[in-house]
Amino acid sequence: MSLFGYNPLKFYQGRGIFEALGSGQQINPGDIAFKSNFAYQNQDTGIVEKRRVDREFPNWGIPLCDAMTGIDIPGYPNHSVELMYATEHRCSVKVSGPNLSNKISGNDPLKDNKLAVECTATAQENSDAVFTAGLINVLST
Secondary structure: OHHHOOOHHHHOOOOHHHHHHHHOOOOOOOOEEEEEEOOEEOOOOOEEEEOOOOOOHHHHHHHHHHHHOOOOOOOOOOOEEEEEEEEOOEEEEEEEOOOOOOOEOOOOOOOOOEEOOOOOEOOOOOHHHHHHHHHHHHHHO
């Protein structure tokens, strides 16, 4: 960003947009984008046992991204999700719909064998941020 004259301390808002554009997703005003890892989560305990699937992700990850694109987000009928394979164990996730905000936390526990972190609004007074955090929590389960 600095190379193009933008102060990253002021303008950087995370890797999501870079991952989405790099994977070829079309991003429109109002969309939010995430860099995402497919992970192994124990459904009984909720523990993220492995934050990254194996490096052979393209063999089954590309069809998985295609299958997940357009899934219904329970409780959010006016919103849609699109996944696009990026590289190795990564994909980009784009969420489209009204009243979305980027003022939310991530949900990555940052280490294996930990519970997934709940996404929260980083600006509690921002109703769109609270709404978006709830949507991401539903989408992540």
